[in-house]
């Protein structure tokens with residue numbers, strides 16, 4: 370039956386209401402999208418590295434766990450989020466990442482077998498590594514570059530060819546041999562550790578990282594390095610070189626040092642079950658020779674196909690670092706006494722603390738208060754007339770800069786110590802024999818400054 374005029378009109382009104390309501394819903398949706406769009410643009414242009422890195426990192430992890438559905442979901446989410454330019458770029462990069470990451474270890478090991486650096490502590494191919502050499506080199510390499518370490522390693526192994534020889538050496542001899550290498554608590558701990566290994570482990574290092582970590586001077590990194598390199602345990606040491614390679618491979622652009630645990634976790638995913646030690650050394654060599662901090666030679670890199678940082682063109686900016694607090698400066702005075710017979714006054718520093726037990730040219734307290742430091746001439750170790758040597762000796766420690774004003778005296782044979790001298794710790798050493806003393810670099814600078822001015 371046909372509807373009456375009123376009924377028809379009512380249908381029309383209802384349709385108009387429906388359409389209006391649909392229109393309003395669509396408008397609301399569009400408004401939300403528009404509001405969201407500028408921030409999405411901002412993140413894809415200004416921080417494209419950040420976004421790409423985190424999404425791709427997750428993708429790789431899912432993929433390596435075999436969860437293809439999760440990977441696809443991530444990919445489609447990612448392509449919806451990014452602008453046209455990065456939509457075009459990302460799938461290409463990602464597909465390369467997915468294909469080549471599992472091959473990374475084997476490619477790098479192949480490269481290492483041909484290109485590894487010849488280092489005195491490194492076993493030649495086919496030779497079992499010497500744990501004493503691995504341990505000694507790893508302790509020396511803490512905070513110190515390879516080039517500086519090589520002569521010290523050679524000196525130690527020629528003075529003390531076995532760990533038992535080192536354990537039986539005197540503390541003073543070890544400190545003398547270490548002088549100039551810096552971070553002197555390492556020398557104390559090295560000696561303690563050698564004694565402990567000989568007394569409690571019959572001269573054999575434990576093979577697992579957990580136990581190695583309980584020994585003096587061995588932290589998580591060194592324990593993992595010794596376990597992997599000396600004993601082929603599947604451990605993952607992560608030093609500065611490895612951090613750089615991993616940050617670039619996964620395009621991680623969160624800043625150091627906060628991102629260290631994440632880099633360690635990612636590095637662990639790369640470590641192969643066999644040849645973990647060679648793999649760690651391969652990354653170290655790559656970081657030292659090809660994946661260098663500035664201008665990495667990506668065209669020569671054996672693992673460039675899996676490198677997300679390289680494919681995004683951001684490799685040179687990685688790893689990022691949080692801005693450091695400026696180091697404070699401490700001031701003090703150094704007292705250089707040189708007798709006419711050529712003897713120089715030295716003093717042994719107190720045990721523990723900075724430069725603990727090492728020899729020094731007697732110095733005043735080091736203070737950040739410059740005015741107080743200027744009065745330090747009141748605390749020389751010998752009575753007599755001290756005169757200032759022109760210029761300043763500057764040195765930088767990990768946490769502060771040091772500026773020392775040097776004073777000099779030519780004391781008589783009968784010169785008396787002052788109350789500041791701590792006479793029991795003082796001794797006279799002929800200037801020709803100073804090179805044999807356990808004098809840290811800053812003290813050698815003072816000697817040079819006083820003699821040359």
Ligand code: SF4
Pocket residue numbers: 614617618659660661665666667668670671672673674676678679684
């Ligand atoms: S491709 Fe370049 S940035 Fe990436 S690991 Fe190799 S050298 Fe480093």
